[in-house]
Amino acid sequence: MTANSEIAVEKFLEHTDAEAASFFEACVHCGECAEACQFYLSTGDPKYTPTYKLRPMERAYKRDKAPFSGLKKALGLAPSPVTEEELREWEPLVYDSCNMCARCTLVCPMGIDIAGTIRKMREGYAAAGFVPEGLQRSAEFVKKTGSPMGVTAKALKAQIKHQEDAVGIKIEIDKKGADYMAIFSSMEIMGYPEVLGAYAKLFKRAGLTWTISSVAYEATNVGVQIGSAPMAKEILQRVVDAAEALEVKHVISPECGHAYGAIRWAGPNMMGRQFKFEVVHIIELLDQLRREGKIPVGKKDTRRMTLHDPCQIIRRGGLLKEPRSLLNDSCANFTEMKGAGITNFCCGGGGGVSANPRAEELKTAAFSRKVEQLNGVQDLEAVVVPCGNCRAVFEDGLDEYDLDLEIIGLSELVAETLAEEDETGA
Amino acid sequence: MSFLEFVEGPLFLVASAIFLLGVVWRVGGIILIGRKKDISPPKGSAAMGFLKGNLRHFIPRGIFAKRTALHLIAGYGFHLALLVLVLFAAPHIAFIQDRLVNVNLPEMPRWGFILTAEISFAGLIMLWVRRISDPVMRLISDWDDHIGSWLTFLVMLTGCLALQESHGFLRAQHMLVVDVWLIYFPFSRLMHAFTFFLSRGNSGATYGRKGINL
Amino acid sequence: MNNLLRMVAVLLVLLMGVTASQAQSVRPPGNAVNLDDGIEPGPPNTLGDLSDSDFWRNYRGGDPNDPQQIIGPRPDGVVLTTTGQHWRALRENYIRKYAGWAPLIVIGILAVFYVLIGPMRIKSGRSGKTLSRFNLTQRVSHWFMAAVFILLGISGLIILLGRPLIAPFLGKEVNSIMTSAAMQGHNLFGPLFIVALVWMFIKFVRGNFFQWVDLKWIFKLGGFFGGHVSSHEFNFGEKSWFWMVTIVGTVISVTGVLLLFPWLVEDLRILQLSTILHGLGAVGLISVLFGHIYVGTIGMEGSLDSMLKGEVDEHWAKEHHDLWYEKVTGKSASETAKEEEPS
Incomplete structure (x- = not known):
């Protein structure tokens, strides 16, 4: 056993709490989870069976931490130690072929949260340095610039300026005491900056004060994707510090899956304290404003549309109804795809897979499930994808599979279908 | 002391004790590992989630049902039938009343017993042959899975072979396998009969806390 | 699979082995008639002078x-x-x-064949690429049948041959115990055989109808003694086995049900015929089964994959089921074989 694998095993054991232990103990090797995993479904390769991906961590637990492990060791019945070779063999399974989408939990008769356990397992991998190059590079960018794509404050300001011009509304930067502070994913800032304009338009109409921090604008948490708690904490710290310095009441988590989980659910636990602000997801906020009548709907979009459910927002985030009620308001022709909602397929790029060039082929293969779903909706014209990362994966995927569909963000759609001031008589 | 008296008497008591203590030790051990308190502001109740997670996972989801139909039928058939057999077979009731507690369990008629046994056997056989004939199952299965299946099968088989209740030996054979099964149980994956509520519950609690309604 | 079979065998021997030492605990069945109770010899000469x-x-x-x-x-x-x-x-x-000789003879023939001619290898080696042959339901239905058949076969043979084979060597008490156990087991698993039979028939009937190309298979003796034989998804041997199982299996099922529920018929002769047909059919199936097991395991390289993984090697498919290979891949079996030859 090498030093690195020892570090990994040590972290495995450290992160095997009563919850993870109950999962390892309850798995009966029934193989159901394979039927839920898009990587298995699209490749047919048994090694992509979700529970199999946990094997090294499970072994470490059963050898050194499980009840009776001492007795079994004494009798020579404990599993053999985890080797570096094995850990390396599993690296692609842990990073390239798991979106942490948690679809497998739904089919599991034991209700095992494999996605959450993969997250814990990655802690061991990250600590030992067994991390795919692509993710490692993102991490280095984050260390330098605070953003996995290397988006600088200067670039952000340029994008904000463009959007101010486009919608004719001033966007305040670093405004102290604002109600809301918005953060974004790099993907949104660089690829879909219209979302900045959409926010400006919607919040102005709703009468909210909001701001963007020039030091903490990045929501993507590479630390969570790689599985490094120290790094995740460092990234989060910037946002928390900035928000608390600006004395905002709320931080808006953007249309980005993992970012939401990172700040809303994992955040306070990583920091070891509750925040002085509340975290609210943009979809949650928009739905609330809509219900309060602050952003009334005007002319509906008549295109045939469907909704992609980003795993971390819907299945693991609990925002199931909100995007649907917004869509039903804004779109005259909204049709659900087959398997929509809680059981929807991931885009294939979640959990750091899209930031990992080595996994490109797998990601594309996994997207075939999504293509099947999209093709199942007749005369589909557009798909609403409320997650920056999913959106980028969709663009690649639709291109790869020659599908001609428009991809829309939910905030943009809501902004576009916002009633004119005079329409409501306001 | 005859062999039958031994396997029905002292050995059965020892095996039962190992079974009970082992189960308590293992479940307790898992819980005592402990976990950090979640301090993120909750949106729903973790306790309710724990309960709901346990109940929700009894019901298969439609979208997966087609792909996993065989497994569901075999799995439910086997487990439910086995439970009924253990509790309501006439010889079992007699044994429980004789040796354990004086409870009045309703006895199954003989045809009911046979039918239940058939379902149970069919389910277990299907589950096991699926384990050996599917690449996914072959990859993820280990010795514990096979030993557990086989021991349970032998318990059921020896029980049925003794159905005529004509030979003490056949009864002793059944009891011997039962004793072995009881001793093996707490150290093996057969423990899933007790750990399932923890895993379902833990996931359910996490979901419940997040206000997710599965 | 070999290991599994071995395991089953060992377990059975163990179970039965203990039997011998425990034979002393025999007691009569609960519903048995004790001849000492109440039945006394009748009075003499009750027939008078009538001719017997x-x-x-x-x-x-x-x-x-x-x-x-x-x-x-x-x-x-x-x-x-x-x-x-x-x-x-x-x-x-x-x-x-x-009856006991039939399976032994088949095993003997197979052993001689194995020693003299040997197993059929994949001539061009494994390609590493696979074709999907049996889906999971087909595999499970096959093994379900196999499991039930083995249980019924062993218990049935004990019932049939216990008296000549067990009683003289291990004693009547052991035979009594084993027969009691075997009968209970046999009666219990019997109905499952019917389920298995119907299930397997539905899952495998497609592709098992006889075709003209099967005649060639017969003339070339199935290629067991060399030469290439063409066949579709199933060859003549497999088809024959399928129909034998189906037809003989049906006979066994029907007669078995009659023996389980004897009040279904009035004429005792039907039950007598049933036991004869039931036994003969079963012994026939058991005997041919060894041939099936042989070809499915050690007799033919690559066969077992189809039932364990559902996938077969492309070269295996080309050599044994060329017409099926062409149908599922859309490629010509002979041309692709040539293409690959130089390498």
Whole structure:
């Protein structure tokens, strides 16, 4: 056993709490989870069976931490130690072929949260340095610039300026005491900056004060994707510090899956304290404003549309109804795809897979499930994808599979279908 | 002391004790590992989630049902039938009343017993042959899975072979396998009969806390 | 699979082995009639001076008007069915005597074949690429049948051959225990065989109808002695086995049900015929089964994959099921074989 694998095993054991232990103990090797995993479904390769991906961590637990492990060791019945070779063999399974989408939990008769356990397992991998190059590079960018794509404050300001011009509304930067502070994913800032304009338009109409921090604008948490708690904490710290310095009441988590989980659910636990602000997801906020009548709907979009459910927002985030009620308001022709909602397929790029060039082929293969779903909706014209990362994966995927569909963000759609001031008589 | 008296008497008591203590030790051990308190502001109740997670996972989801139909039928058939057999077979009731507690369990008629046994056997056989004939199952299965299946099968088989209740030996054979099964149980994956509520519950609690309604 | 079979065998031997040492614990079945209770020898010379032959003839012939027929006659007038004697003679003198030999002979032939000619290898080696042959439901239905068949086969053979093979060597008590156990097991697993049979028939009937190309297979002796034989998804051997299992299996099922529920028929002779057909059919199936197991495991490289993984090697498919290969891949089996030859 090498030093690195020892570090990994040590972290495995450290992160095997009563919850993870109950999962390892309850798995009966029934193989159901394979039927839920898009990587298995699209490749047919048994090694992509979700529970199999946990094997090294499970072994470490059963050898050194499980009840009776001492007795079994004494009798020579404990599993053999985890080797570096094995850990390396599993690296692609842990990073390239798991979106942490948690679809497998739904089919599991034991209700095992494999996605959450993969997250814990990655802690061991990250600590030992067994991390795919692509993710490692993102991490280095984050260390330098605070953003996995290397988006600088200067670039952000340029994008904000463009959007101010486009919608004719001033966007305040670093405004102290604002109600809301918005953060974004790099993907949104660089690829879909219209979302900045959409926010400006919607919040102005709703009468909210909001701001963007020039030091903490990045929501993507590479630390969570790689599985490094120290790094995740460092990234989060910037946002928390900035928000608390600006004395905002709320931080808006953007249309980005993992970012939401990172700040809303994992955040306070990583920091070891509750925040002085509340975290609210943009979809949650928009739905609330809509219900309060602050952003009334005007002319509906008549295109045939469907909704992609980003795993971390819907299945693991609990925002199931909100995007649907917004869509039903804004779109005259909204049709659900087959398997929509809680059981929807991931885009294939979640959990750091899209930031990992080595996994490109797998990601594309996994997207075939999504293509099947999209093709199942007749005369589909557009798909609403409320997650920056999913959106980028969709663009690649639709291109790869020659599908001609428009991809829309939910905030943009809501902004576009916002009633004119005079329409409501306001 | 005859062999039958031994396997029905002292050995059965020892095996039962190992079974009970082992189960308590293992479940307790898992819980005592402990976990950090979640301090993120909750949106729903973790306790309710724990309960709901346990109940929700009894019901298969439609979208997966087609792909996993065989497994569901075999799995439910086997487990439910086995439970009924253990509790309501006439010889079992007699044994429980004789040796354990004086409870009045309703006895199954003989045809009911046979039918239940058939379902149970069919389910277990299907589950096991699926384990050996599917690449996914072959990859993820280990010795514990096979030993557990086989021991349970032998318990059921020896029980049925003794159905005529004509030979003490056949009864002793059944009891011997039962004793072995009881001793093996707490150290093996057969423990899933007790750990399932923890895993379902833990996931359910996490979901419940997040206000997710599965 | 070999290991599994071995494991099953060892377990059975163990179970049965313990039996011998524990034979002392035998006691009669709960519903058994104890001959010492209540039945006493009748008074002597109750027939008076009547001729015994006439008496028996009358009984057998079934004359309801004969005042001597004091036992209530059956509707057809038969009072004493002597077919039982024929049945017994047939069963004791032929079936019990020779049935055990059939599987042994098949095993012997296979062993000789294996030693002299050897297993069929994939001539061009494994390609590493696979084709999907049997889906999961097909595989599970096959193994479900296999498991039930093995359980029934072993228990059935104990019932049939216990008296000549077990009793003389291990003693009557051991035989009694084993037969009691075997009968309970056999009766219990019997209905599952019917389920398995129907399930397997539905899952495998497609592709199992005989075709012209099967004639060539027969003339070339299935390629077991060399030469290439063409076949579709299933070859003549597989098809024959499928239909044998289906037809003989149906006979066994029907006769088995009659033996389980004897009140379903009135004529005892049907039950006697049933035991004969049931035994003969089962012994036939068990014997041919060894051939099936041989070809499916050590006899032919690459066959077992189809039932364990559902996938077969492309070269295996080309060599044994070329027409099927062409159908599922859309490629020509002979051309692709040539293409790959130089490498």
